[in-house]
Amino acid sequence: EDVEVLHYYTSGGESRAVNVLKEDLEKIGHTWVDSAIAGGGGANAMTVLKTRVISGNPPKAVQMRGPAIQDWASQDALVPLDAVSGDWDNLLPPAIAEVLKYDGHYYGVVNWVHRVNWMYINKPMLDEVGGTVPTTWDEFFAVADKMKAAGHTAIAHGGTPYHDAVYFEGIVQSMGVDFYRKAILEGDAEALNSPTMVQVFDILRKSTEYFDDATQGRPWNLAAAMVIEGQAGFLFMGDWAKGEFSAAGKVPGVDYICAVRPGNEGIFTFIADGFVFFKQNGGEATEGQLELASLIASPDFQLRGAQFKGAIPALNTVPVDSFDDCSKKAAADLQSTAASGGLVPSQNQGTTEAVLGAIRDVVTNFINSDQDSASAAADLAAAVQAAK
Amino acid sequence: MRPDKLVARIAIYAVLGFFALIFLAPLYVVLVTSLKTLPELRVGTMLALPQGLNFDAWGKAWSSACTGAACNGLQPFFMNSVYIVIPSVIISSMIGSINGYALAQWRFPGSEIIFTGLLFGFFIPFQAILLPAAQFLGMLKLANTIPGLIIIQTVYGIAFCTMLFRNYYVAMPLELVKAARVDGAGFFRIFWRIFLPISLPIFTVCVIWQFTHIWNDFLFGVVFSGPESRPITVGLNNLVNTSEGVKEYNVDTAAALITALPTLIVYIIGGRYFIRGLTAGAVKG
Amino acid sequence: MTGLSIRNVHKSYGNVPVLKGINIDVAEGEFLILVGSSGCGKSTLLNMIAGLETITQGEIAIGGRVVNDLPPKSRDIAMVFQSYALYPSMTVRENISFGLEIRKVAPEERKRIVEAVAESLQISHLLDRKPRQLSGGQRQRVAMGRALARDPTLFLFDEPLSNLDAQLRIEMRSEIKMMHKRTGKTVCYVTHDQVEAMTLGDRIAVMKDGVVQQLGRPQEIYDAPANMYVAGFIGAPPMNFIPGTLEGEGSGLVMSIDTGAERRRLALPFRPADVKARPGQKVVLGLRPERITAAGASTSDPLKVRVDMTEPTGPDTLIYATLNGKRTLCRVQPFAAPKAGEAIALDFDLSRALLFDPESGARLDGGLAG
């Protein structure tokens, strides 16, 4: 059976992880029809998906995350995965299971779990300026100042709304998981337009002083390359960036350090990347779709895919012994935060595209102008309200 | 030559030359980048000449660079584009020419309204009609196929082609049709025997224009294609966005040039006729 | 049998009437000229005969058959246009044989006809050229050849010579005339050149504003125009119109003329009874330039005229003078030419003079010469 897979896994480790899946699928006698649509952080792929669905010809499997899964499921476009979901309830942390379910049924299968609130530090540079891994923003700026003084770019940043938002999210979380939940996930106007949020924007403003001046349009992987090559000290990016480091032959703890962002200890912001399966001609799930779903959920792929992608397996039964130190820490944190309530979806996962876009508009505008923090907070509240 | 005249000539050439350099700069940069190796890229400036003619990046972009999970380079996309472009250019030019002929030479009550109505199709932003178009193609069972793309590209090219041809045929004396009708020829025969043979200049303009536009189209190409029918612009987009750590600018630029090569060639070969055709018909001054 | 009959034909574009009831019968083999100033509807009428325009009202019959509803190709006509309308992409040969080809004439037959036509028009050596490689006169011949090859019952010409220069025009004019004589076909020929009108046609229809002003033989129209428009339109250089007041003298009529050199009352050759005007009324005296000549020995009573300007055209000399305040032209022999400013004695041959109403332009004399 031809299984057309629409995805935007086009960079680095992503494409290798996808290739693993492809080989697995072809081993059991199906044909993987690759529909990669790069660009725009998946926007192009989503445009294609919409027109495909509307033309009555959706791809069989689609890379998807976040509330989009529920949206599509509510449109009755997806096939339920009851046939393969078995005891996923026991294997997945509830916070993650929730994003895959609609109306009590699983509609998505998770590939792996990303932790977003990571930061990467170029170890030689940190050593050069005699710093330690910062755990608060004050500590962070102290180290950053030293790097700046030594003539380095302190923060490697990619000037895209996407990276801007990723950076912003970390600051919000440093104000506490409840604040994050209220402000970002629930879009609470009061929280969004609070003094705390003003403080967030202040930190954001201060951070921009440590960017270099060529950020505009730089993809995140090039920002990662700056840290890899020693051109910059810090990178704020999810664990997928680790793939870039390992692809460059860098070893955690030796060449670079991965650490939780300042003020983020005890918080795990996740992105559960997954696939959903579109009904063909409005009918039942095809054999290929179900087999692909179970392949993804198999410990073998969970292990290898997560490794390539720099993520961690979503299923708690998969051993992570073979992972690097960063991933081991993430896996441990996953379990502990799941218990403590610190496991929250990243905004990419936890908000609608509309809200996400509204947040990005305000944040990216703030970074690229000299707006003051108070009015940015007010704008944010207004924009999120309008988009809800 | 008088000295003031000489100064004027020098100034003219200086200005023209200056702008020629500016116009060529991006092409030059892209070209030399595509001929460099990665280490070379890191050391020199973008203006520096490559150390040698190194077509490795071209080879990689053509046949082995990864675009998503597939690592076949641009090759498969290239052929898709060819399959899409050739029929749509031919069909849209043919329809445009016969429309233009009917509108210019067989004016009837309402023909101006029809012309304006058709012309409007040229001005709409295409993002606005993506979804209904997708639904329609789905109804025709042509969604995400090359025939579907051909239909879309043809349909949205008709307005412009019709305008070009109409403006060209309007300049022809109405007596030609009259003479031929008296000679006993009908609508199609007059078109086929009399107007088509004198339409070469405007056909050149139309074909060049349509070719570049359809070849370069990304929006329709990405939205209405399926995995087996993606045009080269989509391939280029995937390739440029697919990266392993270090961005291979030489491969990206080579890919961009491969993508642009057919249109550049069409312009270089047909450019003269393009201008001539424009002078002959499209512009009235 | 009539070759062409136009019965009460009207044409309007939208609400604008262009032809207002045209009635013309053309005998078989006759050469009819349609003449008139620009925009009077000549082309429109021709296009209606050809079937290229619809007929708003009235009836057109070709060879006795009403053709109102026939498409052009079924009317058995051939047409030559002002712009020639040669098919630019075809060779001369193809241009000529196109109509035959459409009518499914066999190739050998076509070849024979094309060559015969080309021969008769002396364009055999041009058969393989494209129209753009031809001179104006050659194009004209090809256009004619295209019409001839079809051998229709009716030829239509729409100002076929107006794009040619004067010399070529004269030449082609006589060729068309010979062609007509040879083939004996009915011809309907539009022009706004009066010389063409005079020299080519069996009859002329002078049109103005969609109405036929006069229909008649050329000399008839030249000598006895129905009104001032026709009189002024036909003839080059045009008829002189001298304004004045009709006066009675004895049993005859006279008109005062002020020549700049003298003031005199000229006796008019009209019988007062025939003239639709009474003494005292303002009239216009029409007199053709060739009727005013240098006075010779035989001139009984020459008129002295002050010369404004002279123009030696070669064969003749034109003299400009001002009569009753109006510029008047006289055609004299070259050797009689005076200098500007001088006075000259002229012979006014009033035997063919005409009298018009200055307002309506209608003829006032009884049509003596008609």
Next chain:
Amino acid sequence: MTGLSIRNVHKSYGNVPVLKGINIDVAEGEFLILVGSSGCGKSTLLNMIAGLETITQGEIAIGGRVVNDLPPKSRDIAMVFQSYALYPSMTVRENISFGLEIRKVAPEERKRIVEAVAESLQISHLLDRKPRQLSGGQRQRVAMGRALARDPTLFLFDEPLSNLDAQLRIEMRSEIKMMHKRTGKTVCYVTHDQVEAMTLGDRIAVMKDGVVQQLGRPQEIYDAPANMYVAGFIGAPPMNFIPGTLEGEGSGLVMSIDTGAERRRLALPFRPADVKARPGQKVVLGLRPERITAAGASTSDPLKVRVDMTEPTGPDTLIYATLNGKRTLCRVQPFAAPKAGEAIALDFDLSRALLFDPESGARLDGGLAG
């Protein structure tokens, strides 16, 4: 002082010589006509006088001053073009005053001049129109007004009337003539219309292939053309050229003429000593149409001629006949017009006949009439 002097002027485009040594002196106030068939270099010469083309060799002087190196604006000339070349975006007023404005004439002065010029050309009511709102004749007047306003020492005209229809042409012709008389300026006027050439100029330069064939007064050129080209070019309808063989008879010369109706030897009025040809040699007899008229009572020895075709033009009737195998035109009075095919008795007035060499076209008679 000469108004314009052209001394041994050559012009080549690349290697192609277009003018091959032109020498013309134009007196101040003289009206010179440059005439010749298309492509003979008339416009090129005019453009060189205006400074719009460089001079390959030779010298041009205007008002005594050599202008070879002066740009057009310093030559004090005005030029009227065939296409009129009105500035399309300017009103008539602006068109006329543009040259003055460039020369920094004060606004009030400009206004005065424009209005005076417009007055004299009767275009005052058109001053605020754009060129496209004008008829051909009106455009022509504006073009003239533009030239007049500048009040230059030399006027150049490049076929200014060729875009007008016949009637307007006649009218504008006389206006140009009057304008010249009024202003007394030197004029150099290009045309290829022989009537214009004959009627307008003080002198005519007939050009062919970049060489002046003849330079002289109009009547001189009409009566005594230097060669067959000039003879055929000047005069409308053109001179008849009847081929034949020179024969001696007694002390005189004769030529056999076959008219289709009879065959006769005509006595030529040349003294054999003056003629550069001997009996037995092939020659061409040149005879203008108006010299062949209907035989009257006074005609001593009329020639019977078979008529091919007649063309009544109104004032005259043209008769086509074939003499010695060559189409010949005769101009007779309308009432004398015979039918085609009939024979008519014609009076051949050979007193102004010319004799040419059929090969070179050179005059063979002694220039009797010159």
Next chain:
Amino acid sequence: MADTIPADAGLRKGLARPSRASVWADKWIPLVVLSPSVVISLIFVYGFLAATAVLSFTNSTLMPRYVGAGFQRYIDLFSNSVWWTSVANLFWFSVPFIVLSLGLGLLLAILMDQRIRAEGALRAIYLYPLALSQIVAGTAWQWLFNPEYGIQNTVRALGFTSFEFNWLNDSRMAMACVVIAAVWQCTGFVAALFLAGLRGVDEEVIKAGMVDGASMPVIYRRIVLPAMWPVFFSVLLLLTHQAIKTFDLVVAMTAGGPGTSTWLPSYFMYNFSFERGRMGVGAASAVMILVMVVAILIPMMYLEKRAQKNAS
């Protein structure tokens, strides 16, 4: 012509009374020929636009959902500051773009009209950017403007180490970069159109100007250029159309950034319809863009037509 061509029965063959169908066909064929295009246009242009207009009055988010929402989507749109930013940006993009393309194109056309050598080569050089897709052109210019390996880096490598050229990262100057790329792409075409127009101006008019004593600049300014209104209008129409439709260039060069400083209405429409899952608002913006198109282009088409009529 009876004497040269014997009457032939075959010649008259086509003259039989025509069938009713052929009379009908003669009259209606032009319409019949046009009707497929008319139908296509009714479906693919007007029909689809109507569908989009309908969407703008619904609650559609991720996918079309036909639940009426009145004018709510328009209220959303008009209260969205990004929309107004996009509209303002369109002004700041299109005015400089049109003015520069026109001016530069005209300059190049006039200079090329001076009987210069190598005109063909120059024309090809100015015209080739038109052959490139906006994606490729935008990417190439992005590299050039990128301070790390673009112009700034190059100039610095030449020794001017303090040279600053980083417009792409400056929200006030980023639009200038897009404008430059757009001008680069269109100017050659504009120049070609103007050149064609200049070649159509009667040469005698220029000669008349010279004889009248005007210098070449004056002749162009006062005589030639005013005569080129129709061409000017055609070019203006094309450029305006191009400006309103510019999309790929922004995507490739700036993706709307920095911030929203290079968002254009077309980008807004795409982004809201497909990326943001706010299809209703996207559709409303599409309708507004159409309104703009009609409001700007229809009068211009009318003016162009009039200019052409006047010129003839």
